[in-house]
Amino acid sequence: MLTSELYELLEHTADAAYTVRDDGTVCSWNGAAAALFGYPAVRAVGEDIELLLDAFDDLGTDALAGGNAAAARSRDIRGGIPNFDLQVRTASGERIWINVSTIVFDNPRSGERLFVRLARDITARQRRDATYEAVLASARQLVALAATPAGHAPVETLSAQERRILTLFAKGRTAAAIARTLRISPQTLRNHLHHINRKLRTHSRLEAVTHAQQRGLLDR
Numbered sequence: 001m002l003t004s005e006l007y008e009l010l011e012h013t014a015d016a017a018y019t020v021r022d023d024g025t026v027c028s029w030n031g032a033a034a035a036l037f038g039y040p041a042v043r044a045v046g047e048d049i050e051l052l053l054d055a056f057d058d059l060g061t062d063a064l065a066g067g068n069a070a071a072a073r074s075r076d077i078r079g080g081i082p083n084f085d086l087q088v089r090t091a092s093g094e095r096i097w098i099n100v101s102t103i104v105f106d107n108p109r110s111g112e113r114l115f116v117r118l119a120r121d122i123t124a125r126q127r128r129d130a131t132y133e134a135v136l137a138s139a140r141q142l143v144a145l146a147a148t149p150a151g152h153a154p155v156e157t158l159s160a161q162e163r164r165i166l167t168l169f170a171k172g173r174t175a176a177a178i179a180r181t182l183r184i185s186p187q188t189l190r191n192h193l194h195h196i197n198r199k200l201r202t203h204s205r206l207e208a209v210t211h212a213q214q215r216g217l218l219d220r
Helices: 002-010 031-037 049-053 067-076 123-147 160-170 175-182 186-200 205-214
Strands: 016-020 026-029 084-089 095-106 113-121
Touching (some): 002 016, 002 026, 016 031, 049 084, 095 123, 160 175, 186 205
Antiparallel strands (some): 016 026, 016 113, 095 113
């Protein structure tokens, strides 16, 4: 009974709201979720949320959308599961950005655990942020080029793997594709990017690639 009351309550929220089990199976899907994602409840309920939304985070790697990862987080993080941003695919094939809040619901009567997800569209904000980052990176590049003699060596020498990563980014490869090509995990790729930015004294992936191109550090 408590579960049906929860589903009824979610029907009256303005946010797109759905619930998933530990294995990521969709149990409920309110009208706002149908409007945002384009999938009616009869299509969404019973599906695996990861497959339905084809979700990625801002590095293009597999991201939290189902229940298993959330269950682990709820045990590891005090004060609940933090909000997170995802890029998802709608029924029309369009990819949008959403911010997701999570509430863990344990039904004391049935012992069932559900994860309530409240999602809102942040696509416009993501686009503004991306534009701002690109402009900022270009400005930093101009300042650096004006202050640095041509051919100036980086503060620290890049490793062969770091050069390969920058070369692949320069060719337009996504983070997920690069991780697969180099057979490394997304977290290892993040670590490499951190070290690259530290060595080149850059602040973003775009800025690092640009500096590497200007300094002739990319693989042929």
